[in-house]
Amino acid sequence: MDGFDPEQYDVDFLDRGGTVHDFIDNKIKELSLGCSEPFHVANLDNLVKKYVIWCNNLPRVKPFYAVKCNDTPTVIGVLSALGTGFDCASKAEIQLALSLGVTPDRIIYAHTIKAESHIKYARTHGVQMMTFDNQEELSKIARCHARAKLVLRITVDDSKAVRRLNTKFGASLDSAGRLLQRAGELGLDVVGVSFHVGCQCTDSRAYRQAIADARQVFNIASLMGFQLSLLDIGGGFSGNENFKVKFEEVAATINLALDDFFPVGCGVQIIAEPGRYYVESAFTLAVNVIAKKVIMEEEGVPDRVMMYYVNDGVYGSLSFLINDPTSGCISPYLQRRRYRSVIWGPTCDSLDKLTDSCLLPELQVGEWLLMDNTGAYTVCLATDFNGFEKAHVYSVVTPETWRLKFGMEVKCVCVCVCVSTVCTS
Ligand code: PLP
Numbered sequence: 419m420d421g422f423d424p425e426q427y428d429v430d431f432l433d434r435g436g437t438v439h440d441f442i443d444n445k446i447k448e449l450s451l452g453c454s455e456p457f458h459v460a461n462l463d464n465l466v467k468k469y470v471i472w473c474n475n476l477p478r479v480k481p482f483y484a485v486k487c488n489d490t491p492t493v494i495g496v497l498s499a500l501g502t503g504f505d506c507a508s509k510a511e512i513q514l515a516l517s518l519g520v521t522p523d524r525i526i527y528a529h530t531i532k533a534e535s536h537i538k539y540a541r542t543h544g545v546q547m548m549t550f551d552n553q554e555e556l557s558k559i560a561r562c563h564a565r566a567k568l569v570l571r572i573t574v575d576d577s578k579a580v581r582r583l584n585t586k587f588g589a590s591l592d593s594a595g596r597l598l599q600r601a602g603e604l605g606l607d608v609v610g611v612s613f614h615v616g617c618q619c620t621d622s623r624a625y626r627q628a629i630a631d632a633r634q635v636f637n638i639a640s641l642m643g644f645q646l647s648l649l650d651i652g653g654g655f656s657g658n659e660n661f662k663v664k665f666e667e668v669a670a671t672i673n674l675a676l677d678d679f680f681p682v683g684c685g686v687q688i689i690a691e692p693g694r695y696y697v698e699s700a701f702t703l704a705v706n707v708i709a710k711k712v713i714m715e716e717e718g719v720p721d722r723v724m725m726y727y728v729n730d731g732v733y734g735s736l737s738f739l740i741n742d743p744t745s746g747c748i749s750p751y752l753q754r755r756r757y758r759s760v761i762w763g764p765t766c767d768s769l770d771k772l773t774d775s776c777l778l779p780e781l782q783v784g785e786w787l788l789m790d791n792t793g794a795y796t797v798c799l800a801t802d803f804n805g806f807e808k809a810h811v812y813s814v815v816t817p818e819t820w821r822l823k824f825g826m827e828v829k830c831v832c833v834c835v836c837v838s839t840v841c842t843s
Contacts, residue, residue, distance in 0.1 A: 454706040456730035462815040464700040475669035487693025492813040505691040509536040537562040551589040560604040574628035579616020610648025619654040622671035633679040657698025694794035701793030731763010731770040733803035735796040765804040
């Protein structure tokens with residue numbers, strides 16, 4: 419395991435026996451004295467736990483974490499120290515990974531549509547593995563990085579995913595032979611095949627079918643004289659323990675399919691590009707109620723409806739709600755009378771709505787709401803539209819994980835104090 423240099427990152431240690439919620443209570447108390455800006459807490463223990471679960475369930479598959487999902491430097495640093503590779507989609511993501519000590523051989527440039535300047539940057543910085551799915555891209559790569567190790571991304575069935583990707587990316591099985599032939603004519607080195615079953619895949623059988631499809635491309639390539647040695651099974655794994663399909667079930671299906679189509683000893687290295695899986699449950703977002711309206715007896719609704727305006731929204735950390743408004747990330751548990759509550763983000767745009775169907779006890783302006791499972795596609799998509807600042811990320815870890823996983827002695831321990839007014843999800 420590479421070292422994780424604590425000097426490089428801003429990490430707080432949890433008090434012995436203390437929890438992330440203790441830390442949040444403490445932070446809220448601290449912030450309430452001055453400003454009440456929204457913030458995230460990144461639970462590094464959760465990240466480590468996910469890594470261990472991955473290794474236990476998918477021992478043949480090396481994860482290349484998809485940086486696009488959450489590019490918080492501490493996340494990259496921890497995963498790098500644990501030994502993952504990285505899926506980067508642009509020059510900036512490659513730059514970030516390299517700047518945090520990731521070596522170029524641990525990076526796959528996994529975007530099939532690349533600017534020439536970004537391909538050249540990859541070349542000059544030693545990043546060789548990259549994906550493609552069309553002839554134009556092959557010509558670009560031949561011009562800018564003729565020694566690249568190419569991975570052909572194929573389209574697969576993503577109809578069971580919450581967010582589909584395969585209308586935009588991937589080459590059909592029918593076109594795979596033509597693309598391989600073109601790569602050969604250009605003298606390019608094709609080393610493998612990749613796919614992505616779509617984000618938050620709800621049916622593990624999609625992976626089996628995709629692995630079978632990839633096998634077909636390996637067979638076609640072999641007949642054409644290519645020796646492929648890499649299979650990249652992409653992302654699509656949920657990171658939320660309450661997701662309808664359990665990671666263990668998906669992993670078992672993948673393992674079986676690998677044994678059937680790419681058995682141990684076949685000479686093919688297996689990698690994946692998980693994003694959401696690693697970070698989703700590691701992050702909790704704390705937002706402050708900055709305004710409130712009580713709607714009396716709306717037509718057809720014989721009770722009060724509360725409308726709250728909070729200081730983060732779809733132009734900030736919560737843009738994923740636009741695509742997945744049903745994800746309902748708020749489910750507080752206070753034992754007080756609850757009202758149907760509408761929660762709005764802080765901007766002047768009416769699209770900036772977090773939910774209109776959650777049940778909450780009546781809150782007062784100045785109280786805080788927490789949202790768990792907010793690690794995936796949140797901080798990295800936040801804007802400062804209307805001049806609202808992006809939420810800060812605080813990273814926390816227990817002394818035990820710090821010592822066991824990173825071999826570091828804990829020098830400072832923060833003291834956590836409870837504040838009772840917080841609604842937790
Ligand atoms: N790899 C590629 C090429 C992607 O486009 C994405 C997400 O868009 C990922 C990996 C990460 O996917 P997920 O977060 O579903 O694991």
